[in-house]
Amino acid sequence: xxxxxxxxxxxxVWRQKNAEAxxxxxTYELNDVSTSNSFLEMMDQLNEQLIxxxxxxxxxxxxxxxxxxxxxxxxxxxxxxxxxxxxxTCQLHMRSFKNGETIYVEPWRAKAFPVIKDLVVDRSxxxxxxxxxxxxxxxxxxxxxxxNAIPIEKQNADWAFDAATCIxxxxxxxxxxxxxxxxxxSAKVSQYALLPQGQVEAKDRVLNMVKQAQKEGFxxxxxxxxxxxxxxxxxxLENIARMNREYLAASLSK
Amino acid sequence: xSLDSKIPEGPIGDKWTNHKNxxxxxxPANKRNIDVIVIGTGLAGGSASATLAELGYNVKxxxxxxxxxxxxxxxAQGGINAAKNYQGDGDSTYRLFYDTVKGGxxxxxxxxxxxxxxxxxxxxxxxxxxxxxxxxxxxxxLDNRSFGGVLVSRTFYAKGQxxxxxxxxxxxxxxxxxxxxxxxxxxxxxxxxxxxxDGKARGIIARNLVTGEIERHSAHAVVLxxxxxxxxxxxxxxxxxxxxxxxxxxHKKGAYxxxxxxxxxxxxxxxxxxxxxSKLTLMSESLRNDGRIWVxxxxxxxxxxxxxxxxPTDIKEEDRDYYLERRYPSFxxxxxxxxxxxAAKERCDAGYGVVDNDTKEGVFLDFASxxxxxxxxxxxxxxxxxxxxxxxxxxxxxxxxxxxxNLFDMYQNIADENPYETPMxxxxxxxxxxxxxxxxxxxxxxxxxxxATGESNxxxxxxxxxxxSALMQGLADGYFVLPYTIGDYLADDIRTGPISTDSKEFExxxxxxKDEINALVNINGSKPVDYFHKKLGLIMWNKVGMSRNEQGxxxxxxxxxxxxxxxxxxVKVPGSGNxxxxxxxxxxxxxxxxxxxxxxxxxxxxxxxxxGGHFREEYQTEEGEALRRDPEYTYVSAWEYTxxxxxxxxxxxxxxxxxxxxxxxxxx
Numbered sequence: 049x050x051x052x053x054x055x056x057x058x059x060x061v062w063r064q065k066n067a068e069a070x071x072x073x074x075t076y077e078l079n080d081v082s083t084s085n086s087f088l089e090m091m092d093q094l095n096e097q098l099i100x101x102x103x104x105x106x107x108x109x110x111x112x113x114x115x116x117x118x119x120x121x122x123x124x125x126x127x128x129x130x131x132x133x134x135x136x137t138c139q140l141h142m143r144s145f146k147n148g149e150t151i152y153v154e155p156w157r158a159k160a161f162p163v164i165k166d167l168v169v170d171r172s173x174x175x176x177x178x179x180x181x182x183x184x185x186x187x188x189x190x191x192x193x194x195x196n197a198i199p200i201e202k203q204n205a206d207w208a209f210d211a212a213t214c215i216x217x218x219x220x221x222x223x224x225x226x227x228x229x230x231x232x233x234s235a236k237v238s239q240y241a242l243l244p245q246g247q248v249e250a251k252d253r254v255l256n257m258v259k260q261a262q263k264e265g266f267x268x269x270x271x272x273x274x275x276x277x278x279x280x281x282x283x284x285l286e287n288i289a290r291m292n293r294e295y296l297a298a299s300l301s302k
Numbered sequence: 303x304s305l306d307s308k309i310p311e312g313p314i315g316d317k318w319t320n321h322k323n324x325x326x327x328x329x330p331a332n333k334r335n336i337d338v339i340v341i342g343t344g345l346a347g348g349s350a351s352a353t354l355a356e357l358g359y360n361v362k363x364x365x366x367x368x369x370x371x372x373x374x375x376x377x378a379q380g381g382i383n384a385a386k387n388y389q390g391d392g393d394s395t396y397r398l399f400y401d402t403v404k405g406g407x408x409x410x411x412x413x414x415x416x417x418x419x420x421x422x423x424x425x426x427x428x429x430x431x432x433x434x435x436x437x438x439x440x441x442x443x444l445d446n447r448s449f450g451g452v453l454v455s456r457t458f459y460a461k462g463q464x465x466x467x468x469x470x471x472x473x474x475x476x477x478x479x480x481x482x483x484x485x486x487x488x489x490x491x492x493x494x495x496x497x498x499x500d501g502k503a504r505g506i507i508a509r510n511l512v513t514g515e516i517e518r519h520s521a522h523a524v525v526l527x528x529x530x531x532x533x534x535x536x537x538x539x540x541x542x543x544x545x546x547x548x549x550x551x552x553h554k555k556g557a558y559x560x561x562x563x564x565x566x567x568x569x570x571x572x573x574x575x576x577x578x579x580s581k582l583t584l585m586s587e588s589l590r591n592d593g594r595i596w597v598x599x600x601x602x603x604x605x606x607x608x609x610x611x612x613x614p615t616d617i618k619e620e621d622r623d624y625y626l627e628r629r630y631p632s633f634x635x636x637x638x639x640x641x642x643x644x645a646a647k648e649r650c651d652a653g654y655g656v657v658d659n660d661t662k663e664g665v666f667l668d669f670a671s672x673x674x675x676x677x678x679x680x681x682x683x684x685x686x687x688x689x690x691x692x693x694x695x696x697x698x699x700x701x702x703x704x705x706x707x708n709l710f711d712m713y714q715n716i717a718d719e720n721p722y723e724t725p726m727x728x729x730x731x732x733x734x735x736x737x738x739x740x741x742x743x744x745x746x747x748x749x750x751x752x753x754a755t756g757e758s759n760x761x762x763x764x765x766x767x768x769x770x771s772a773l774m775q776g777l778a779d780g781y782f783v784l785p786y787t788i789g790d791y792l793a794d795d796i797r798t799g800p801i802s803t804d805s806k807e808f809e810x811x812x813x814x815x816k817d818e819i820n821a822l823v824n825i826n827g828s829k830p831v832d833y834f835h836k837k838l839g840l841i842m843w844n845k846v847g848m849s850r851n852e853q854g855x856x857x858x859x860x861x862x863x864x865x866x867x868x869x870x871x872x873v874k875v876p877g878s879g880n881x882x883x884x885x886x887x888x889x890x891x892x893x894x895x896x897x898x899x900x901x902x903x904x905x906x907x908x909x910x911x912x913x914g915g916h917f918r919e920e921y922q923t924e925e926g927e928a929l930r931r932d933p934e935y936t937y938v939s940a941w942e943y944t945x946x947x948x949x950x951x952x953x954x955x956x957x958x959x960x961x962x963x964x965x966x967x968x969x970x
Binding site for chain 1: 349352356367368369371374377386388421424425426429430431433435438439442443460463465467473475477478480481489539541579580581583584715718781832874877882884
C-alpha cells in the first residue's frame, strides 16, 4: 500500500493490433498518478498521454466501473484483476502500488478467449454456454403462479443468490492453468439446481452446458482452486462439486 | 404536428384492459414474417427482445457491450417496487400509482403510471418463475424493504445487486430465444442512425465496433431501449459507455424529445475525489432505511473534520444536525431523492460540508445507531442477558453486513475508510434521466414504427423518479406493455414482406454516417475527446445541475454552443474508422451530448417553475421548497428538431389529473 498522494510508475502493456497480428509488451513511463485513482483511471491517464504524443491509445474493455458489469479484465502483475482479492480491475486503486513500481498489464490468456486488440478479448464463448441451457423455459407472459406460491428455504435461496452473483468476467478462466470454465459454468448450474424452478430441466441443463464449454475449447478442471482465489465475487468451489454431482446423476439417468 | 397521447377511454382502472381488448393482434403465423430491431439489452431491451421473440417475431437485438448481460441495468442496486402487499401494510395498485405520480411532482401521465402499477405484480411472479433469487425470510417467503417517498414496504431485492439479478433473468430469457434462432444478437454494435422509409422507421445503420464496418439492418419496426443521457454531465453514476446517441439520432429523424431537463441527482453517492475521476459510484438508497444523514451543527466542527483534526465519531450527539429528520419529521431520511439532494446541497453551500475537496461537498451517512438497534434485537433473539456494548455492536454489524455487505465493501474500496466504524461520506450525483423520447400510450414515438422504452422514454416518472421504480418500468415496458402495443401497428405489415436495405433511404443514411465518421477522424486537432466532455460536464453541473437560474442557463446555452464549435475545430481522434477505436466511439457520443446539452438547458430555461429534480432558484417557497406553477406548466415539453438545438420547436402535451388531486408535495 502506498501512503503517497501520487506515484510514478513504469507500465509494461500488451499491445496487439488485431487478432492475427503478433503482440508484444510495450514500456511506458507514467508520472503523477494519484493514488486515489482507480486502475482504469490510471489507464485513462496513460491513454491521454499516448494521444498527446501522437501514439495510439490502449484498447481495453470497461463499462460500469463499479465492479458489477464484468467488462474489465486485466491480467495485472500475473494475477487476474491484480493484487487485491474479491476485486475487479475497475475497483482496484493505485494506492495498492508503490512509487517506482513496474506494473505488467496483459489480456486474459485462453484459447477460448482470443485477443481482439490490445487488452480486449472475445468472451462470447460464455454467452454460448449460457445459450446452451442457462435458463428456465418459462414464457414471459407474466401469467405464472404467484411469486409466494412456492416457499424456498432461506439457506437455499441465499446459496442460489451467491452463485448467481457471478459477473461473467472470465477471471476464473484466466487464473486456471487449464483455462477451464468450470467455476463459471457451475455457478449458473448451481443457481438453478438450488431453486425449485430449475429442477424440471436440471439434467439437460448441466449436460448441455458442460458439453458446450468443452466445445468452446475450455480445458478440464483439476481442482487446484486458483479460480476461487481470483474470483472477484468469491464464487465458491462448492459450486463445482455441486455441478459434478449434478452431472454424474444426469449422465447415469440418461 | 399535434401530439396525440392516445390514452384509452374509460375509468383509469379499466383503461389498459380495455385497450388490450380492442387493439389489433397479429396472428402467430404472420409474426414469423415480421422483423423487429431492438436497440439496447438492459432491462427494457432485454425483456422486450425475449418477449417479442417468444411471441413469434424475428428479433435483431443490438448492444455496444461485448455481451447483452453487461448493459447498465446490471448496476442497479436497491430493488424493484411492486404492489404485492405481501407485508399487509396497506399497499395497493392505487397507492403505488399515487406515490409515483406524487413522487414525480405531478408531471407524469396518469394513464401510463397506473398501467405501470397494475403490471408491477406480474413482474415479480415472472422473475421468480425465471429463477431470480430474491431475498427471502426464514419462512421461505419473499422479503421487502422500504424506499424513499413512500410509507409502505413494497421493494423486492436481492441484497444490493437487484439490477444484476433481474438483468440476468432477462438475459436468460433472451438466451433461450437466441438458442432457438428467434433473436439474432449483435454484440459490440452501435446504432448510428434510424432509417425512415415512406415516413416509417424501417431499419438502422450500425457500426460494428470490432471491424469498424458500417452495416445496414432493416425491420418492420425499431424499438429504442438505449437508456438515459446522464453522461452529458461527464461525471455520473452511468456506465462509461452510456450515451444519448441512439435517442439523439432518432430525435434528429423526427422523434420529439420530452422534458430533457428532468434529471435525477441521486443523494447518496461517493463524493468526487479529484480531477482525474472518471465516474461516480452510487451507494444504494436502501441505505437510507438504516443510515442517518447529518452534518456538524457548528461550522468550526465541519472545518476541523475537513482538515482531519476532528473525527466524526467524536462529535457529540447534540452537536450533530440530522437535517432531514429536522426538516421532514414524517419521512425523515426517506424523503424522495430530489428533496434529499437539495437539502445536502443547502447544508454544504452554507459551509457545513465534511469532505476536503474543492467544493467541500459531502455529508455523513451514519449507521452507528442502526448497529446498536439491530444488535440489541439480535441479543434478545439469541437470549443473551445483559450483553456488553461490544457484543451488541458485534451482533449489529453482522445484521448490517447481511443487508448491505457488498455496498459497504464497495465504499471501503473507493474511500479507503471502514464504514462499520466511521460514518460514510456521501454527496449527490447525476444518476437517472426522467426526460427522454416522447411516446404515446403505446410507447410509440412521433415517428411511426419507432418505439421507445425504459429510461429512453419520458413517460412514467414525471419530474422525479422514486427509488426502485426504474427496474419496474424497464421490465414493465419490455415484458408486458410494448410486446402487445406493437402488434397494433405491425398488424398492417403482415403483407409487406422483408424490407430491402437497397433503397436510397438506406444508402443515404449509410453515406451520412460514413461522412460523419470521416469528418471526426480528419479534424486532427490538439485535444482529446475527454477534454471536451469534461468541459461540457462542468458547464452542465454548475449551471444546469441541482439548482438553476435564468442567467446561468442563458450562459450555459452560449457556452455549450461555443464548446461545440471548438470541438469540431480542435478535437483529436487517433486511428481510423476501419478498426476497433474507442476514441472514435467516444467522439461520436460527445458530439451528440454537445447538442443535447444545449436543448437540455433551453428546456430548463423555458420551464419557469420548480418541480421535482428541476429546481429554478426564482421559484421556491420561503422554506426553500420547490414551487410549482400548475396553471402555467402542467404540461410535457416535447421538442421537435429542425436543424439546430437552438431552433427546436416546443410542443406541449397538456397533462390532466382526473384521479389524483394536484397538490403541493409535502414530506414534512
